[in-house]
Amino acid sequence: MSNSPVSILGIETSCDETSAAVVADGCHVLSSVVAGQDELHSKFGGVVPEIASRAHIERINPVIAQALDRAGVNPSDLAAIAVSNRPGLIGSLLIGVTAAKTLAWAWDKPLIDIDHVQAHIYAACLDADFPLPFPAVALVVSGGHTSLYFCQGPLDVIELGSTADDAAGEAFDKVAAILKLGYPGGPLIDKLSSRGNPQAVNFPRSWLSKESLGFSFSGIKTSVLYHVRGQNAQAKNVHLDAATKADIAASFQQAVVDVLVGKTMLALKQRSTDRVILGGGVCANTSLRAAIQRACEQAGTQLFLAPVRYCTDNAAMVAGLAYHKLQANQIADLSLTAHT
Numbered sequence: 001m002s003n004s005p006v007s008i009l010g011i012e013t014s015c016d017e018t019s020a021a022v023v024a025d026g027c028h029v030l031s032s033v034v035a036g037q038d039e040l041h042s043k044f045g046g047v048v049p050e051i052a053s054r055a056h057i058e059r060i061n062p063v064i065a066q067a068l069d070r071a072g073v074n075p076s077d078l079a080a081i082a083v084s085n086r087p088g089l090i091g092s093l094l095i096g097v098t099a100a101k102t103l104a105w106a107w108d109k110p111l112i113d114i115d116h117v118q119a120h121i122y123a124a125c126l127d128a129d130f131p132l133p134f135p136a137v138a139l140v141v142s143g144g145h146t147s148l149y150f151c152q153g154p155l156d157v158i159e160l161g162s163t164a165d166d167a168a169g170e171a172f173d174k175v176a177a178i179l180k181l182g183y184p185g186g187p188l189i190d191k192l193s194s195r196g197n198p199q200a201v202n203f204p205r206s207w208l209s210k211e212s213l214g215f216s217f218s219g220i221k222t223s224v225l226y227h228v229r230g231q232n233a234q235a236k237n238v239h240l241d242a243a244t245k246a247d248i249a250a251s252f253q254q255a256v257v258d259v260l261v262g263k264t265m266l267a268l269k270q271r272s273t274d275r276v277i278l279g280g281g282v283c284a285n286t287s288l289r290a291a292i293q294r295a296c297e298q299a300g301t302q303l304f305l306a307p308v309r310y311c312t313d314n315a316a317m318v319a320g321l322a323y324h325k326l327q328a329n330q331i332a333d334l335s336l337t338a339h340t
């Protein structure tokens with residue numbers, strides 16, 4: 001039997017990152033190339049799907065070539081080609097799916113379809129020396145998703161609750177727009193918050209019902225809007241000094257973090273589990289990482305945080321999770337398509 005590593009090429013184009021990566025044996029990242037598009041979307045304050053699809057078309061081939069080159073592998077070394085084909089923007093997903101199907105056919109490799117959200121959960125074990133232990137509760141918190149899951153394996157994931165309206169990352173982006181900070185807003189609010197007082201404004205925490213594992217972030221965004229503009233939501237030219245902006249950013253961030261941590265700890269209690277996994281773009285947030293760490297230490301819970309470099313969209317998480325689908329012989333065929 002050969003001991004050579006099982007190297008998989010992953011492709012990720014579900015939103016506005018064009019990414020390819022090669023991962024060996026499910027966790028050793030040999031290369032991870034991410035071409036972001038922030039500069040294309042920032043003037044619109046959010047991702048414009050048609051612009052994203054066109055940029056993916058231009059970038060996908062060079063990004064894949066770079067990923068193979070940096071990993072030092074040839075197509076013949078690959079065990080499979082994996083692609084995230086759901087959920088996401090349909091035009092964006094189709095570029096990655098088409099590239100993956102073409103390469104799987106041309107290089108005669110197994111094709112593996114990956115759920116983008118499951119891949120965000122899996123990111124917590126990339127570059128780590130251990131497999132993720134299960135069962136565990138997972139929180140995926142990003143620009144498109146805010147959901148809690150109960151996981152009994154990397155591929156055995158049940159949703160426990162989700163957001164009824166905005167995702168947490170979407171709220172970060174919208175609040176950054178209200179504060180005129182720029183796009184994407186999450187990292188800018190994170191940075192600004194370090195200079196603000198998180199207790200300055202008592203923004204509402206949306207707990208929904210006492211035992212609910214659902215989320216809602218549209219109310220807090222509206223609260224910030226009224227706080228900034230007074231009762232006149234149309235008043236777009238309100239001037240805020242730097243210290244006030246920092247206080248609002250820090251208070252907003254604290255309210256979101258309180259809810260994310262509170263509901264995650266509630267899910268752990270409901271599921272009688274003492275392991276928690278966090279992934280997704282907002283999991284890069286300094287305050288969220290510190291707060292969940294504190295809460296888990298107090299509760300004696302094991303915490304598995306995705307490394308910051310694998311929180312936002314990337315293909316390494318896709319290639320890593322694909323290893324488990326390959327082991328389980330869950331192979332797609334060339335009729336594979338994308339789902340929003």
Ligand code: KG4
Pocket residue numbers: 015141142143144145168169170172173184185186187190280281282283284285286311312313
């Ligand atoms: O996972 P991701 O790249 O895309 C989706 O699957 O949605 O997440 C992007 C989101 C954006 O909303 C961005 O503002 C947010 O993650 N984000 C952050 C931070 N870094 C990225 N939010 C809060 N703090 C951060 N440091």
Ligand code: ZN
Pocket residue numbers: 116120142280281312313
């Ligand atoms: Zn994502």
